[in-house]
Every structure is written in structure tokens, then in C-alpha cells.
Amino acid sequence: xxxxxxxxxxxxxxxxxxxxxxxxxxxxxxxxxxxxxxxxxxxxxxxxxxxxxxxxxxxxxxxxxxxxxxxxxxxxxxxxxxxxxxxxxxxxxxxxxxxxxxxxxxxxxxxxxxxxxxxxxxxxxxxxxxxxxxxxxxxxxxxxxxxxxxxxxxxxxxxxxxxxxxxxxxxxxxxxxxxxxxxxxxxxxxxxxxxxxxxxxxxxxxxxxxxxxxxxxxxxxxxxxxxxxxxxxxxxxxxxxx
Numbered sequence: 211x212x213x214x215x216x217x218x219x220x221x222x223x224x225x226x227x228x229x230x231x232x233x234x235x236x237x238x239x240x241x242x243x244x245x246x247x248x249x250x251x252x253x254x255x256x257x258x259x260x261x262x263x264x265x266x267x268x269x270x271x272x273x274x275x276x277x278x279x280x281x282x283x284x285x286x287x288x289x290x291x292x293x294x295x296x297x298x299x300x301x302x303x304x305x306x307x308x309x310x311x312x313x314x315x316x317x318x319x320x321x322x323x324x325x326x327x328x329x330x331x332x333x334x335x336x337x338x339x340x341x342x343x344x345x346x347x348x349x350x351x352x353x354x355x356x357x358x359x360x361x362x363x364x365x366x367x368x369x370x371x372x373x374x375x376x377x378x379x380x381x382x383x384x385x386x387x388x389x390x391x392x393x394x395x396x397x398x399x400x401x402x403x404x405x406x407x408x409x410x411x412x413x414x415x416x417x418x419x420x421x422x423x424x425x426x427x428x429x430x431x432x433x434x435x436x437x438x439x440x441x442x443x444x445x446x447x448x449x450x451x452x
Contacts, residue, residue: 223295301341301352310380321415324350345429
């Protein structure tokens with residue numbers, strides 16, 4: 211008889227669940243201590259203790275089909291590295307959550323993603339996600355969002371070319387945000403921003419982000435390629451967009 215001491219976590223960045231399996235309590239406690247030393251108490255993991263006849267993890271799957279689609283990680287450092295991928299957000303994570311909440315054109319999506327970032331940055335003096343914001347011809351742009359949805363007309367200011375995204379994905383995109391560092395704070399800020407601007411048309415969002423003395427206008431209005439809208443510009447000039 212073998213006892214499997216399993217730590218399970220979701221790795222949203224890879225779209226899978228991951229486990230690390232120890233065959234004795236001492237190994238399990240070492241793995242658990244390593245994770246909590248690295249991440250603190252704010253770590254969404256679950257622990258499962260399952261006796262089987264074999265050491266191989268396949269015996270766990272045969273006993274409980276709940277584990278039949280997990281990815282087994284052998285090294286605790288690699289396991290922690292995969293968990294770390296979900297601790298920092300990217301612009302596309304915010305954009306996908308927005309699309310799970312509402313239909314909008316690519317143009318509106320870019321503006322809402324930017325406004326979520328700007329509102330959070332000004333309120334908490336910390337970036338919401340890792341991407342750089344750029345000043346393009348039609349306003350602030352997050353390149354990861356542009357790359358994924360560039361097939362939609364960027365100049366569609368009438369919102370006629372809405373991006374369809376299944377509502378069933380909302381829980382997944384929400385969990386990705388909540389799992390990040392300061393996830394609840396970020397999620398609440400996104401909710402506040404969408405409550406303020408979610409019903410605006412793309413044309414109205416243009417007016418907001420293209421006003422005089424806004425971060426986009428001060429950053430060159432996209433007249434130069436790859437012009438960055440810095441966090442300092444956003445903190446100083448976002449007040450003129452509100």
C-alpha cells in the first residue's frame with residue numbers, strides 16, 4: 211500500500227491543472243513549506259491524500275477520475291514556476307474577462323482594457339498588468355490584445371463588428387484575475403471601471419481618450435511608431451479622461 215500526498219493547483223497560463231505528488235508525509239510537508247515560503251498564505255491549492263497499491267501516479271487516476279487530466283510535475287521548483295505564471299496578469303487576461311462580460315468591437319475592447327489599467331494605476335500606484343501601453347492612431351493600445359483580435363476592424367467606431375466570446379468562459383477569466391497578486395483588489399477595480407464605461411459606445415470612448423492633455427495626446431497621438439504611453443504620463447494626465 212502506498213499513500214500519495216498530492217498538492218494540486220490550477221495553471222491558467224497553460225490551461226491545465228498541475229500536481230506534485232509525494233509518497234511520504236515528510237516530502238509533502240517540504241513541498242508545502244516551499245510553496246508557502248515563496249507565495250505566502252494567499253495560494254489557491256488543494257491537498258489530497260489518496261492510498262493506492264502502486265507508487266505510479268497512474269494508480270491515483272485509476273482510483274479517482276478527478277485526476278485524469280492533470281499534469282504531473284516532478285520538481286517542486288518547476289511546480290512553483292508554473293504557479294508563478296498566474297501571479298502576474300497580462301493585458302489579454304483583462305480583455306478576455308471584458309469579452310466574457312459583454313460584446314464589443316475590437317476598438318471598444320482596446321479602450322476598456324486601457325481604462326481598466328489607467329484607473330487602477332492612478333488609484334493604487336501599481337500596474338494592473340505587465341504589458342506596455344502604446345499610442346496608436348486610434349488611441350491607447352495593448353499589443354497582446356491587438357495581436358489576438360487584429361482581424362477585427364480597429365476603426366469600427368460604431369461597434370457593429372462585435373467580438374463574440376462564450377459567456378461560459380466568465381468563471382475561467384475571473385479565476386485567472388483573482389488568482390493573481392492583489393487579485394481581489396484588481397477584480398474590484400475592473401468591475402468599477404466597467405460599471406463606469408461599459409455602456410459607452412466606441413465613439414464616446416474615443417472622445418474620452420482623445421481629449422486634450424490626455425496620456426494618449428501627450429504621447430504623440432500615435433504619430434510616431436511604437437510611441438509608449440508611460441505610467442508617469444497616465445498618472446499625471448488620466449484625470450483629464452475622467
